[in-house]
Amino acid sequence: MSPLPPSLPYRNALIIGAGPGISASLTRRLRAENIPVVIAARNVDKLAALVDETGAIALPVDATQASEVEALFNEADARIGAPEIVIYNASGRVRGPIVELDAAEVGNAIAVSALGAFHAVQQAARRMTSAGKGAILLTGATAGVKGFALSAPFAMGKFALRGLAQSAARELAPKGIHVAHFVIDGGVRADHRPEPADAPDSMLDPDAIAQTYMDVLRQHRSAWAWEIELRPWVEKF
Template identity: 35%
Template sequence: MSGGSGGGSNNNKGIVAVVGVGPKLGRSIARKFAHEGYTVAILARDLGRLSIFADEIAREEKSQVFAIRIDCSDAKSVREAFEGLLSLGFIEVLVYNASAPSTSPSTRFTDIRVESFEKALAVTTVGAFHCAQQVIPRMVERRKGTIIFTGSSMSLNGMPGSYELSCGKFALRALSQCLSKEFQCRGIHVAHVVIDGAIGPPRSSQKAFGDPMDEGLDGWMMDPDAVANAYWHIHTQDRAAWSQEIDLRSSRHSF
């Protein structure tokens, strides 16, 4: 475990654990919650890259950020990662953003190795199951907590050549629905977000941002900072009107 620290962390708030952090959505979600005063833990396989992200977010947001290595396909790795994280305090928010890379659309079903298929399900769905089991008991004790699963258009529609990703995301959506129905009455908000489109770099990282119609391919991409704002909205929803599932897409999405 490693991390960067800033002077502005709010100890009255719990910890936000973002599992599956890369340079786009995961990092934006972590930055958003850090900006709102939470202590943040970012988890992924590449600890070196995570440490860079942690230092960057801590410096920019004056918040405390921990980088923790995790292999979501390995139950032992998940357990050890959360043992360290739970020792730091109460995990108020779990965002599961990890998934295995999808196969090429040209990949035929008969060419997919069963080992590859099982590994994809282990990362996308079984890992989410293990992570949820780590945080739910304390959430139930406190009658408070948010769990958000990142889905995709593949959560709803299977496509040829997308067996690994689509099957994993279908199962993840079912897990989200089951958990919501069991734990919502205990004060835990479980939500599933359908990301219907490709996520590009944050608009803030671009030198100029004008009319989306003039941006070529980038105009079709979703801004990870905007998506992160939607995750924050889910967490802050009034208990009298919780969303179990929302879908997000660019305004230029073609139906």
């Protein structure tokens, strides 16, 4: 009989940019370990079913606004205590030829992917530094390593997110805070985006992604990973 995995060394969690994919799978995994979870998004109505299923607390936030992120953390402090796990899953996307993109829309997309992450990391670090422990997990994408045509704003945001993660890991790890960036290198399977019938195993399973996040949270500090890259086993790279 294989031994049970070690319990999580953290007491509670805040997920920003929550939705039906990776965030939902993470919420279920964390709640299964009796970890209180706050899930936050612009539109909390879409989280109602997940709240009913898991007992998580849903709170609204526009992550691009520093004041709203600060208010979210303050409310989380009151509801579950200062978050010891903070996961940033929000992304902004605008597609199109560079010569045709609207600059304001590009700025907003970058703000969602990167500036919002900075706001979250800043608020988390303020709490975790004083506590001497915590974990900050940032969800990246292939675009944070390789920019694709017609997708410059997404690449810009995800490249910035990766830089934030790398810098924060070097600054905060010596203070007992585990910062990790996840390169999700491929499409994530979902009810509204099923796997092609002629390409089995070509998409990532959100439950499998969530399991990797949980494994990273259990890493001993003598061997912390700052970046993990995940892709389907049939992916060519």
